[in-house]
Amino acid sequence: MEKFTTLSAVAAPFLQKNVDTDFIIRVERCTGTPKEQLGNYAFEMARFLPGGAENPEFVFNQPRYRGARIMVCGEFFGTGSSREMAVWAIAGMGVRCLIAPSYGQIFFSNCFQNGVLPITLPAATVEALAREAAAPEAKPFTVDLERQTINGSVRFEIGARRKKMLLEGLDEIGLTLALEPKIAAFQAADRKRRPWIYPA
Amino acid sequence: MTGRTLLDKIWDQHVVEDLGEGVQLLHVDRHLMHELSGHRGQLELRKRGIRMRDPGLTIGSMDHVVSTAPGAKGGNAAWADKMIDTFRTESRQAGVKVYDIGQDGQGIVHVVGPELGFTLPGVTLLCGDSHTCTHGALGALAWGIGTSELTHVLATQTIVQQKPKTMRARFDGQPARGVTAKDLILALIGKIGTAGGVGCAVEYAGEAIRGLDMEGRLTVCNLSIELGAKIGMIAPDGKTYDYLKGRRHAPAGALWDQALAHWQTLPSDAGARFDIEHSIDCSALAPQITWGTSPEDVIGVDGKVPGNKPEALAYMGLTAGQPIAGTRVERVFIGSCTNSRLPDLRAAAAIVRGRKAAKHVKAWVVPGSWRIKQDAEAEGLHQIFLAAGFEWREAGCSMCVGANGDLVEPLARCVSTSNRNFVGRQGPQARTHLASPEMAAAAAIAGEIVDVRQFLN
Numbered sequence: 001m002e003k004f005t006t007l008s009a010v011a012a013p014f015l016q017k018n019v020d021t022d023f024i025i026r027v028e029r030c031t032g033t034p035k036e037q038l039g040n041y042a043f044e045m046a047r048f049l050p051g052g053a054e055n056p057e058f059v060f061n062q063p064r065y066r067g068a069r070i071m072v073c074g075e076f077f078g079t080g081s082s083r084e085m086a087v088w089a090i091a092g093m094g095v096r097c098l099i100a101p102s103y104g105q106i107f108f109s110n111c112f113q114n115g116v117l118p119i120t121l122p123a124a125t126v127e128a129l130a131r132e133a134a135a136p137e138a139k140p141f142t143v144d145l146e147r148q149t150i151n152g153s154v155r156f157e158i159g160a161r162r163k164k165m166l167l168e169g170l171d172e173i174g175l176t177l178a179l180e181p182k183i184a185a186f187q188a189a190d191r192k193r194r195p196w197i198y199p200a
Numbered sequence: 201m202t203g204r205t206l207l208d209k210i211w212d213q214h215v216v217e218d219l220g221e222g223v224q225l226l227h228v229d230r231h232l233m234h235e236l237s238g239h240r241g242q243l244e245l246r247k248r249g250i251r252m253r254d255p256g257l258t259i260g261s262m263d264h265v266v267s268t269a270p271g272a273k274g275g276n277a278a279w280a281d282k283m284i285d286t287f288r289t290e291s292r293q294a295g296v297k298v299y300d301i302g303q304d305g306q307g308i309v310h311v312v313g314p315e316l317g318f319t320l321p322g323v324t325l326l327c328g329d330s331h332t333c334t335h336g337a338l339g340a341l342a343w344g345i346g347t348s349e350l351t352h353v354l355a356t357q358t359i360v361q362q363k364p365k366t367m368r369a370r371f372d373g374q375p376a377r378g379v380t381a382k383d384l385i386l387a388l389i390g391k392i393g394t395a396g397g398v399g400c401a402v403e404y405a406g407e408a409i410r411g412l413d414m415e416g417r418l419t420v421c422n423l424s425i426e427l428g429a430k431i432g433m434i435a436p437d438g439k440t441y442d443y444l445k446g447r448r449h450a451p452a453g454a455l456w457d458q459a460l461a462h463w464q465t466l467p468s469d470a471g472a473r474f475d476i477e478h479s480i481d482c483s484a485l486a487p488q489i490t491w492g493t494s495p496e497d498v499i500g501v502d503g504k505v506p507g508n509k510p511e512a513l514a515y516m517g518l519t520a521g522q523p524i525a526g527t528r529v530e531r532v533f534i535g536s537c538t539n540s541r542l543p544d545l546r547a548a549a550a551i552v553r554g555r556k557a558a559k560h561v562k563a564w565v566v567p568g569s570w571r572i573k574q575d576a577e578a579e580g581l582h583q584i585f586l587a588a589g590f591e592w593r594e595a596g597c598s599m600c601v602g603a604n605g606d607l608v609e610p611l612a613r614c615v616s617t618s619n620r621n622f623v624g625r626q627g628p629q630a631r632t633h634l635a636s637p638e639m640a641a642a643a644a645i646a647g648e649i650v651d652v653r654q655f656l657n
């Protein structure tokens with residue numbers, strides 16, 4: 001997985017609340033579309049007009065936000081289904097960092113599995129950052145994961161384990177496979193405690 | 201010493217390793233797969249050259265992309281058939297038991313897990329689907345995962361997880377006639393909002409929950425994710441054990457006795473403290489129906505459409521202040537992992553019996569599993585629906601998400617027993633109203649949203 005250390009990039013303000021995973025990526029795109037192409041369909045119901053033309057109103061279609069790699073989002077971003085394609089689609093657009101007051105829980109976990117950093121901050125701070133991103137003279141944001149800051153001043157919290165995984169681009173499956181002796185020991189003891197769990 | 205919650209007890213019994221900062225590696229006792237998310241994980245595992253660790257602890261079923269057209273035996277398109285086939289082949293090679301199309305045991309994963317006795321009290325159960333919270337109705341610790349975590353489960357039979365906060369939602373009093381499990385949980389979502397449960401495992405308790413049958417409890421837990429909680433649970437009791445006894449994957453003989461003794465230790469202790477508490481007075485509730493594009497946009501069917509979300513109203517084609525009853529509908533969908541079980545179908549059939557669906561309404565009944573379909577037919581329920589002009593279809597997810605092409609037409613209005621009324625969920629520009637099976641059946645007959653209590657005699 002690609003490491004995440006510091007990111008300096010345009011931030012797009014998108015404060016809509018309760019943006020759900022069905023809205024981020026339609027279910028039809030989750031059935032056969034290759035992972036690499038999902039970015040083309042992110043937010044498609046808002047991004048394109050019914051005829052297929054781009055909707056000029058949608059934030060990512062505005063010239064200044066086209067290359068945005070940071071999104072400043074509304075409350076409860078990514079609510080809804082477990083579809084990891086929602087993260088793949090956002091990542092496919094180039095976004096690597098989200099800033100929001102809260103997230104859908106499964107979506108939040110899925111971000112870390114894909115090298116996307118979802119930052120949680122109080123609503124007032126998120127709104128202030130969105131205003132900064134929307135200002136005519138807005139500059140790119142800098143997210144520094146090591147120091148846990150946005151633009152040098154806004155501090156955010158993140159668990160040490162997830163931070164390390166992002167910083168070093170570590171893969172969770174690899175880390176857990178190294179714990180195999182512990183898993184085997186757990187099952188051996190548990191078979192005695194709860195034999196009905198395991199096939200005979 | 202303060203008491204421990206159901207969550208605390210199950211959690212502690214599954215810790216393989218403490219990874220620090222409240223993050224722990226938990227053993228996964230039960231893993232459920234369906235073709236849509238399952239095949240992605242299987243292919244990822246293959247790509248990495250890793251073998252599935254414990255195929256005996258996983259079962260699979262086909263639900264999301266299967267055609268539910270009467271008599272259908274596969275997907276509704278070539279890509280769907282290919283996906284089904286990949287899932288079938290990969291599962292066979294890994295040694296995973298799959299309940300295939302047309303077999304006893306096939307159906308929506310969250311319906312067949314309990315039906316087969318695969319879901320048990322006290323287990324950790326994961327599935328690549330957000331409504332895995334449903335299984336908590338049997339006292340399991342269950343939640344949905346994405347593709348990467350699914351691959352992690354296949355490879356290691358564990359999951360890395362931070363312990364959630366605890367919330368208890370108490371449902372006091374007894375609901376009136378016509379007020380169902382679906383109405384209870386919708387009312388709670390309306391009260392605390394779709395972000396009300398973020399970061400929590402919710403335990404549902406109180407007189408009204410104890411009074412529900414297992415199927416009703418499954419309906420309640422199903423919508424936990426719509427509360428923002430990925431976990432919902434109900435303490436196991438006599439009803440749970442009666443429900444499970446004799447089911448295909450449930451323990452039998454001496455193992456049953458041993459399991460039962462263990463299960464009886466699981467309910468939260470009397471003195472257990474929860475981080476957050478909510479309560480609802482059920483005796484005052486009317487049948488609920490959503491009016492907007494989030495499950496929290498819910499009112500009693502005797503209520504008026506509020507004006508606080510103009511965008512949602514524009515999408516739904518409604519005006520602030522109008523009574524929700526009397527709104528014309530074109531579609532009715534009775535199905536999904538929320539409300540497609542036998543008692544749901546019986547309740548809907550009781551409303552429909554001897555009546556006819558309005559001419560302009562296309563109404564579907566989609567049983568949650570192959571078994572439910574057979575059992576319903578044995579009781580003659582299908583005849584009641586067919587005589588009223590409803591379609592009686594094959595088991596699957598169908599119009600809940602439309603991954604199989606079962607969609608609501610643009611701008612058409614659908615009363616649906618499913619769990620999500622998001623923009624575009626049932627199809628581009630589709631307008632979804634969530635309600636109970638009884639309410640959906642009544643809407644089909646009346647041709648408009650109507651208070652089901654008018655149909656009760």
Ligand code: SF4
Nearest residue numbers: 331536537597600601
């Ligand atoms: S019925 Fe709907 S909510 Fe349930 S698993 Fe299927 S698609 Fe998901």
